[in-house]
Amino acid sequence: MKISVSGKGGSGKSTLAALLAGEFARKNFNVLVIDSDESNTNLYRLLNIDTMPTPLMEMVGGKQSIQRKIRQVAGFQFLNESITTDKIPDEFIGKKDKINLVVIGKILQSKEGCACPMGSLTKEFLKKLNLRNNEIAITDMEAGIEHFGRGIEEYVDVVIIAVEPSYESINVALKIKELAEQSKARKIFAVINYNRPVNENIKEKIEKMVKGKFGNVFSIPYSEEILNFGIVSEKFSESRDVRESVKGLAVQILREI
Ligand SMILES: Nc1ncnc2c1ncn2[C@@H]1O[C@H](COP(=O)(O)OP(=O)(O)OP(=O)(O)O)[C@@H](O)[C@H]1O
Numbered sequence: 001m002k003i004s005v006s007g008k009g010g011s012g013k014s015t016l017a018a019l020l021a022g023e024f025a026r027k028n029f030n031v032l033v034i035d036s037d038e039s040n041t042n043l044y045r046l047l048n049i050d051t052m053p054t055p056l057m058e059m060v061g062g063k064q065s066i067q068r069k070i071r072q073v074a075g076f077q078f079l080n081e082s083i084t085t086d087k088i089p090d091e092f093i094g095k096k097d098k099i100n101l102v103v104i105g106k107i108l109q110s111k112e113g114c115a116c117p118m119g120s121l122t123k124e125f126l127k128k129l130n131l132r133n134n135e136i137a138i139t140d141m142e143a144g145i146e147h148f149g150r151g152i153e154e155y156v157d158v159v160i161i162a163v164e165p166s167y168e169s170i171n172v173a174l175k176i177k178e179l180a181e182q183s184k185a186r187k188i189f190a191v192i193n194y195n196r197p198v199n200e201n202i203k204e205k206i207e208k209m210v211k212g213k214f215g216n217v218f219s220i221p222y223s224e225e226i227l228n229f230g231i232v233s234e235k236f237s238e239s240r241d242v243r244e245s246v247k248g249l250a251v252q253i254l255r256e257i
């Protein structure tokens, strides 16, 4: 099963990707997390992996040549073959227990050009990625909706949309839903992520709005641990209520797919 996590900037995509990875690993799946955000670098830390693996972009010759190379089918071995996690060289994979991480690429220099080659690489990678039965891939997308324009969701089974408690975030989520419905994704889940404390009255309003648009509503409670990690970035761990809510989401994903 291939899952993507998208949503407005700062809505909690990376946090949700990491929480879900942990939950599926506890359910005894091998999880491959794909960092497809070209700007933020913190996902490996959310997974408690010591160092960020070398981005795949480096394996295929660096950003400058990637677009040309993607078109050159001959000789482009890695992306030519069906990709299995065990075939990814050690340098390009971070590991922690049952969780593996690959990083697509990061913008490193000014004037190095747009992030399109990274989008192409994510798409190629997901297209060729051949998962075993007990394996789940979770892609942490860049903020917003550009990845839909690139057709990345053609190779994703489940689209998860992180929604923070704001009107704008719900708007972005609705756009993502519309785009996901046009893709090959079989299931769409909206998850309200309380990345700030809100009172019961606002909670009720937000949940009503999301429920009205998405049907089922899942939510992740506001958590001091997560907020604290976001500031000091020490070892990531979640509280019981957060873990329970992610568990409910994971169970539903497995049930419906
Ligand atoms: N449930 C939560 N409770 C408290 N803080 C949270 C929660 N979820 C996320 N945060 C905080 O909100 C911030 C944004 O979260 P995160 O980085 O996961 O969002 P994102 O959507 O991946 O952001 P970006 O668009 O920049 O990639 C982080 O500082 C994180 O620690």
Ligand SMILES: [Mg+2]
Pocket: 013, 014, 015, 037, 040, 140
């Ligand atoms: Mg992120």
